[in-house]
Amino acid sequence: MTRISILLAAALVLTGGSIAHAQSTDRSAGNLTTAKPTTTTSGGTVRQKPPARSTFEMHDEAVQRSAARAAKARALGITEQWGMEEPFTYTPSR
Amino acid sequence: MYISKKASPARQREAQKARDNRAEIVKALSIGQITKRDLFKWGIYTTTGALALKNGLSPFARSAFADVPTGTPRSPLGTATKFSQPMPRLALQTPYTLTKNQTTGNAVWPAALGERDSKRLSWHTEFTDFNTQNQNPPYPNNNNPFRNPLTARGPLEGRPPGEVFAHQRWDEFFPKVGYVMSWGQIQAGTKFHPGMTAQNPNAIWTYGPGRFVQGRLPPFLIKGRYGEPILTRIYNNTPLNREQNGGFGRNESQLHHHNAHNGAESDGAANVHHFPGTFYDYRWSTTLARRDTINTQATEPKASGPNGSGGLVNVKGDFRELQGTLWAHDHRFFFTAENVYKGNLGMVNYYSGPDRGNEELVDNINLRLPSGKLLDYGNVDFDVNLVMSDAATSQNGQLFFDTFTTDGFLGDLPLVNFAYAPYMNVLPRKYRFRILNACMSRFFQFCIASPNNQKIDMKFIANDGNFVVSPITLKTLDHQGSAERYDIVVDFSTFPIGSRLKLVNLLEMRDDGRGPKDTLSLGEALQGDDDDPVIGPMLEFRVVGSVPSVDMPGYTHYSTTPDNSKVPDPLTVQIPIVAPVRTRLVEFGRSGTGDSRGPNGQCTPDCPENMPFPWTIKVNGQDAHSMNANRISMLIPRPGEIEHWTYVNGGGGWDHPIHLHFEEGVTMYRGRQTSGFNGRDPIPATEKLVRKDVWRLRDTGDRSVTFQVQFGEYGGSYVNHCHNTVHEDFAMLMRIQLLNGVAGSPQNAVTPTPNPSPDGVTFTTPEILPEGDPRS
Numbered sequence: 001m002t003r004i005s006i007l008l009a010a011a012l013v014l015t016g017g018s019i020a021h022a023q024s025t026d027r028s029a030g031n032l033t034t035a036k037p038t039t040t041t042s043g044g045t046v047r048q049k050p051p052a053r054s055t056f057e058m059h060d061e062a063v064q065r066s067a068a069r070a071a072k073a074r075a076l077g078i079t080e081q082w083g084m085e086e087p088f089t090y091t092p093s094r
Numbered sequence: 095m096y097i098s099k100k101a102s103p104a105r106q107r108e109a110q111k112a113r114d115n116r117a118e119i120v121k122a123l124s125i126g127q128i129t130k131r132d133l134f135k136w137g138i139y140t141t142t143g144a145l146a147l148k149n150g151l152s153p154f155a156r157s158a159f160a161d162v163p164t165g166t167p168r169s170p171l172g173t174a175t176k177f178s179q180p181m182p183r184l185a186l187q188t189p190y191t192l193t194k195n196q197t198t199g200n201a202v203w204p205a206a207l208g209e210r211d212s213k214r215l216s217w218h219t220e221f222t223d224f225n226t227q228n229q230n231p232p233y234p235n236n237n238n239p240f241r242n243p244l245t246a247r248g249p250l251e252g253r254p255p256g257e258v259f260a261h262q263r264w265d266e267f268f269p270k271v272g273y274v275m276s277w278g279q280i281q282a283g284t285k286f287h288p289g290m291t292a293q294n295p296n297a298i299w300t301y302g303p304g305r306f307v308q309g310r311l312p313p314f315l316i317k318g319r320y321g322e323p324i325l326t327r328i329y330n331n332t333p334l335n336r337e338q339n340g341g342f343g344r345n346e347s348q349l350h351h352h353n354a355h356n357g358a359e360s361d362g363a364a365n366v367h368h369f370p371g372t373f374y375d376y377r378w379s380t381t382l383a384r385r386d387t388i389n390t391q392a393t394e395p396k397a398s399g400p401n402g403s404g405g406l407v408n409v410k411g412d413f414r415e416l417q418g419t420l421w422a423h424d425h426r427f428f429f430t431a432e433n434v435y436k437g438n439l440g441m442v443n444y445y446s447g448p449d450r451g452n453e454e455l456v457d458n459i460n461l462r463l464p465s466g467k468l469l470d471y472g473n474v475d476f477d478v479n480l481v482m483s484d485a486a487t488s489q490n491g492q493l494f495f496d497t498f499t500t501d502g503f504l505g506d507l508p509l510v511n512f513a514y515a516p517y518m519n520v521l522p523r524k525y526r527f528r529i530l531n532a533c534m535s536r537f538f539q540f541c542i543a544s545p546n547n548q549k550i551d552m553k554f555i556a557n558d559g560n561f562v563v564s565p566i567t568l569k570t571l572d573h574q575g576s577a578e579r580y581d582i583v584v585d586f587s588t589f590p591i592g593s594r595l596k597l598v599n600l601l602e603m604r605d606d607g608r609g610p611k612d613t614l615s616l617g618e619a620l621q622g623d624d625d626d627p628v629i630g631p632m633l634e635f636r637v638v639g640s641v642p643s644v645d646m647p648g649y650t651h652y653s654t655t656p657d658n659s660k661v662p663d664p665l666t667v668q669i670p671i672v673a674p675v676r677t678r679l680v681e682f683g684r685s686g687t688g689d690s691r692g693p694n695g696q697c698t699p700d701c702p703e704n705m706p707f708p709w710t711i712k713v714n715g716q717d718a719h720s721m722n723a724n725r726i727s728m729l730i731p732r733p734g735e736i737e738h739w740t741y742v743n744g745g746g747g748w749d750h751p752i753h754l755h756f757e758e759g760v761t762m763y764r765g766r767q768t769s770g771f772n773g774r775d776p777i778p779a780t781e782k783l784v785r786k787d788v789w790r791l792r793d794t795g796d797r798s799v800t801f802q803v804q805f806g807e808y809g810g811s812y813v814n815h816c817h818n819t820v821h822e823d824f825a826m827l828m829r830i831q832l833l834n835g836v837a838g839s840p841q842n843a844v845t846p847t848p849n850p851s852p853d854g855v856t857f858t859t860p861e862i863l864p865e866g867d868p869r870s
Binding site: 050053054055058059060061063065066067068069073074079082 | 681746798866
């Protein structure tokens with residue numbers, strides 16, 4: 001038995017999983033189109049155009065949220081994620 | 095992360111077993127025995143793509159023999175010791191003269207080379223046209239004369255077809271010189287040190303001069319000069335079978351000329367990787383930024399390049415935008431970390447009227463910085479490129495990479511120009527050093543220790559290849575993240591012959607590679623660190639009475655020769671900060687999973703199956719996205735508009751060195767804005783109002799930086815990303831679209847996304863995030 005099979009067998013014991021038929025093929029992406037580029041929303045639904053310029057308040061809030069995320073990640077010993085700072089209240093600094 | 099040499103044999107075996115297990119998995123993945131989906135299913139991967147903390151697998155899992163992490167075994171050194179081999183200088187490449195065919199407009203190589211012409215349009219265009227005219231399917235195409243000569247599949251040139259990837263402003267920046275290089279397996283017998291094991295051919299893939307030749311170390315050095323556009327033809331000579339990769343690395347590449355002012359088709363990051371057997375023609379235009387708006391008659395003598403005979407060739411543009419210390423490296427999306435680490439890199443020095451590379455020529459333009467005098471320009475006898483990196487090897491001495499890391503990868507071998515901890519003989523005089531951090535994840539912080547272990551003064555003259563206005567005297571450099579370049583001048587004249595000084599890394603990294611931890615005192619660093627052998631001295635300077643010339647082989651420089659080099663003040667003129675046309679906010683952080691895959695489950699370009707995407711980017715506070723080459727996250731609507739951008743670190747203990755392609759920005763402030771163009775956080779003199787192309791997003795203060803940027807001259811698709819290349823590969827990258835091409839050109843509008851494949855390139859229509867598109 002090879003080292004990898006031993007290792008994987010041990011992992012299976014730990015996880016109770018089963019070995020699926022494995023394939024490792026990279027797939028090329030994209031389809032040829034001829035349409036002109038268009039502006040779309042990422043969700044594919046119509047929504048109000050978000051601001052394409054930032055403001056001091058946006059910077060201010062981003063920094064405050066970053067600090068809140070970092071504090072929470074430190075306190076809980078976990079890796080931060082967007083939104084983990086919630087509930088969050090923005091307090092304008094000027 | 096690296097376990098101490100003093101650790102018990104049981105711990106050594108445990109760490110080795112864990113690494114062997116990881117290596118077995120990497121191997122099984124690379125040859126298709128298992129998939130990453132299997133690893134998720136078996137609990138070896140967590141949902142965020144990190145390696146599970148299992149003993150016998152993860153270096154961060156608790157050891158069975160002590161209350162410490164398992165760790166990683168040290169790379170075997172063989173009989174190598176520090177400072178026992180001379181430092182290799184980078185491999186200077188010799189240019190060929192190109193001529194213009196007045197009928198075709200092509201650039202013609204010397205006949206002896208047997209190279210096809212270089213053209214404005216890619217040879218892929220002929221390949222596609224031939225298939226269209228002859229009703230041939232794309233594959234097989236054995237009678238297509240423009241096919242890949244090794245595979246008979248797809249075009250011979252990787253640059254995409256048609257006007258979208260034509261060399262922009264071809265006649266205006268017609269290439270005068272050219273280089274032919276191949277990226278391929280390392281030649282036999284290459285070692286990091288004579289006492290270490292020779293690397294197998296597929297352990298290192300790097301560049302060698304010529305067509306379909308093997309790679310060589312040390313990395314290449316190309317000398318460019320303003321007014322002399324360059325054509326760099328790169329052959330992909332890596333194995334046809336991607337599984338023959340020595341355990342890591344992808345046999346596809348696009349060569350990014352970091353951060354030269356080139357058209358998108360030659361930036362090497364427009365999703366245009368090419369395949370074994372093909373070449374790619376990159377035109378490195380030596381364009382001086384703002385040439386369309388400033389000094390348009392080329393009357394400013396500081397905006398110039400050396401003419402080779404003591405004079406200058408004036409060029410259009412703003413001399414305050416001159417670039418000097420540059421490098422080039424792989425940028426194959428999703429595989430950049432592996433490929434660069436594996437040797438896909440080199441350096442490029444740009445020379446100009448002020449930065450001539452000649453320390454004696456007096457004309458009131460030349461700054462006469464330490465360099466040498468034997469050549470008209472580009473002397474490197476006293477102007478030294480230092481590629482600083484870390485590496486690791488397996489227990490059989492082969493270059494090793496742990497592809498399981500999504501946080502950062504740290505090696506335990508300190509390398510300078512890919513040589514293990516070498517020494518360099520220097521004369522007692524001034525030297526210029528161009529220090530590049532070429533690591534995947536490691537940050538450096540350097541000082542130079544005198545023979546009695548005191549820090550000596552250095553003069554900091556350039557950041558990321560851009561002069562500071564006035565030289566800055568320092569004893570310790572700032573943190574230096576991946577891809578950052580610091581130019582310093584060191585004066586050895588006060589040290590007697592026989593003295594030995596050391597370039598010392600003071601910076602302790604976090605074990606997980608997330609960023610810097612502490613700056614050690616010089617005394618602490620000189621003692622070394624059992625956990626991290628890359629802390630401490632990496633290069634020894636030996637003051638000697640004579641050194642052979644690099645610029646003129648056979649010539650010897652002596653210590654008795656006067657040093658007439660200068661470090662004048664000022665070096666350049668400040669670009670003022672002005673009210674912007676618009677401001678933008680970009681946040682770099684983490685999501686549970688990114689959205690690099692489209693609805694069909696595929697990435698653009700293709701990525702490893704089930705690759706996780708923990709890193710994401712937000713623009714102007716909107717939704718977070720991970721990298722997708724078919725998504726435009728920011729769009730620059732027209733040339734010349736001054737913008738102020740703020741980068742914010744999403745938080746969580748990371749330091750991210752963020753790189754903006756194509757344009758430098760003038761660093762304004764760190765932290766939230768207070769009065770004027772100032773911020774709340776301290777900013778070092780080496781950054782304040784200094785032009786840069788990589789900004790470290792620190793984990794201190796407000797975790798933000800703001801800079802001024804102005805785009806122009808070229809259009810097309812570029813990117814902005816974290817240069818911790820491990821983060822970059824896990825999709826912390828976004829596309830920027832410049833609509834700055836000349837009027838009427840395709841690059842004056844949104845360009846379609848190329849999708850390279852061995853059969854050729856097809857195009858798709860990109861999505862544009864509305865928050866990144868300021869067009870009304």
